Structure formats: structure tokens, C-alpha cells
Amino acid sequence: MTDLLEVTNISKAYKLPSRWFKKRYIHALEPISFQIQAHKTLAIVGETGSGKSTLAKLLVGAETTTTGEIKLNGQSLHQGNFKQRCQHIRMIFQDSGTTLNPSLTIQQLLDEPLCLNTDLNEEERVQLIRETLHKVGLLAEHMNFYPHMFSGGQKQRVSLARAIILKPQVVILDEALGALDPSLRSQMINLLLDLQQQMGLAYILIGHNLGIVRHFSDDIIVLCQGQVVEQGKTLNVLNKPKHKYTKKLIMSQQYQLIHR
Numbered sequence: 515m516t517d518l519l520e521v522t523n524i525s526k527a528y529k530l531p532s533r534w535f536k537k538r539y540i541h542a543l544e545p546i547s548f549q550i551q552a553h554k555t556l557a558i559v560g561e562t563g564s565g566k567s568t569l570a571k572l573l574v575g576a577e578t579t580t581t582g583e584i585k586l587n588g589q590s591l592h593q594g595n596f597k598q599r600c601q602h603i604r605m606i607f608q609d610s611g612t613t614l615n616p617s618l619t620i621q622q623l624l625d626e627p628l629c630l631n632t633d634l635n636e637e638e639r640v641q642l643i644r645e646t647l648h649k650v651g652l653l654a655e656h657m658n659f660y661p662h663m664f665s666g667g668q669k670q671r672v673s674l675a676r677a678i679i680l681k682p683q684v685v686i687l688d689e690a691l692g693a694l695d696p697s698l699r700s701q702m703i704n705l706l707l708d709l710q711q712q713m714g715l716a717y718i719l720i721g722h723n724l725g726i727v728r729h730f731s732d733d734i735i736v737l738c739q740g741q742v743v744e745q746g747k748t749l750n751v752l753n754k755p756k757h758k759y760t761k762k763l764i765m766s767q768q769y770q771l772i773h774r
Contacts, residue, residue: 516588517549518716519603519684524582526568542568544741545582550733552683553710555717557727557748559763560737566720568740570686573718575599586683601631604677608689610669614661620647620672621657624679631680642679649712650675651705667698671705678709686718691726703730724767728752736760 523545530538543565550556558566571577573584575591584591586602607613614623621643628639644654650671661669670690677685687706691699703726709715719731727734727748734751736744736759743757755761 518552518587519550520585522547522583524572524579524584526572526577527580542740546742548735550716550718552714552716555719555731557719557731557734558737559722559724559727559734561722564737565740566737567688570605570688570720573686574603574605601680602682603684603686604680604682605686605688606673606677606690608692610673611661611666613673614669616661619657620659623672624676627676627680646675646679649678649709667694670694670702678713681713684716684718686720688720692721692723724752724764736763
């Protein structure tokens with residue numbers, strides 16, 4: 515099976531104000547490489563400040579890479595071609611409530627990416643919006659609702675609809691499951707897995723809940739202060755961690771579960 519997304523040695527360094535004519539940089543993400551195939555899920559885990567969100571921004575083109583290359587279906591994604599990335603690599607955020615414009619209806623929210631990235635006429639766009647809402651477990655009537663009329667779980671489904679409406683190949687879940695209660699989280703995971711099989715999606719799961727990671731992902735990368743400390747099959751890494759940082763993460767979550 516060929517790789518859908520191939521990332522080779524991408525890194526990010528931010529330039530700091532010069533001091534005594536010396537250039538200074540802060541390295542938010544050291545060179546990282548990985549591949550992911552259709553129907554597969556890669557988890558990126560680590561504590562706050564480990565570089566997870568920086569990696570997500572580089573993949574969607576919100577930040578430019580300092581070094582390295584990103585390829586989709588063997589084709590390099592150039593820094594300037596933001597529209598191409600927007601169509602093929604989409605992101606869902608943790609707090610769906612803050613990412614949905616409260617002044618727009620659900621139809622308007624889902625219509626925006628279609629107007630910007632497709633040549634569909636109005637009738638075709640409305641039909642696609644209906645079909646996409648059905649895919650994520652919402653009703654066609656919800657097109658006329660505003661975000662504040664939905665529960666947290668329903669808002670996350672709207673965010674998912676907005677992410678998949680352009681029929682992307684890669685979806686990045688940036689802490690998208692952590693804020694949901696266990697029952698809603700289970701429903702959302704099952705929905706994501708169904709969509710993955712139907713659409714051939716590749717997921718990149720960014721988070722710190724190792725229980726979700728164990729159940730949901732095929733491969734895992736552990737980041738610490740912008741560096742990859744461990745990488746491999748999820749069950750191999752979590753069952754037999756080699757790096758002390760990975761062991762620390764696992765023990766920390768086990769402690770939290772015991773004392774909850």
C-alpha cells in the first residue's frame with residue numbers, strides 16, 4: 515500500500531530579536547519524518563508545549579516549514595499553494611464552539627468552503643450539504659439552525675461536517691475528542707471510524723489521552739520539547755515503552771485514573 519501523506523524532516527524555528535548582531539532562534543519543532551496511508555490513524559502525543567500544535571499548523575499550511583518537505587500522493591505541497599492544502603488536509607479543533615461563527619447558520623458555515631474551493635452551483639451545494647449532514651448524524655433541517663442551538667456533541671459533528679465536505683484525504687483531529695464526555699466520545703469515535711472506511715480517510719490524532727490513542731490509532735509518535743523521543747506501532751510503544759518520557763506519560767495517566 516502506497517503512502518498517502520509523506521513528511522520528511524520538517525521543522526520549525528522562530529527567529530528571536532537579534533542581540534549584538536547575533537541571530538537567535540527558538541526551535542519549536544525539530545526535524546520529524548513519518549508516513550501515513552489511507553484508512554490509517556497516526557497519533558501525535560506529548561505534554562503541552564511539546565510541538566504537537568506546531569506540527570498541525572505546518573501540515574495545514576498555517577505556518578511555513580523551516581526545513582523539510584510534505585508530499586501528498588507523491589506530489590510536493592508547496593508553501594504558497596494554500597488552496598490545495600485546504601482541500602486535501604482539513605482540521606477539527608477541540609473547542610468547536612469557538613470555531614463556528616455564531617452569526618451564520620449551519621448552511622452558511624458549510625457553504626463557505628464550497629464557494630471558495632469548488633465550482634458547484636447553489637443547488638448542487640445545498641444537496642452536498644444535506645448529504646454531509648446526514649453522514650455525520652445530523653438532519654437536513656439543521657441547515658437552518660445557528661451554532662448556539664446545538665449541544666457540544668452536535669457542534670463537534672458540525673465541525674466534522676465542515677472538515678469532510680470538501681472530501682479531503684487527511685483529517686487532523688487537534689484534541690477534538692478530549693472535551694467530550696465518555697458516551698459522546700465513544701459515539702464520535704465510532705462515527706470517525708465509519709467515515710474513515712467509507713471515504714478512505716487518513717487521520718492524524720493530536721492529543722494526550724492515551725486511552726483514546728490506544729483504541730483509535732495504528733501508529734504513534736511521542737514528542738517532548740519539539741523532539742521525537744519514540745515512534746512506532748501504537749500497541750508496541752504503549753505496551754513496551756523504551757524512552758523514559760513515554761513511561762512517564764503512561765504512569766501519569768494511570769495515576770490519574772486510579773485517583774479519579
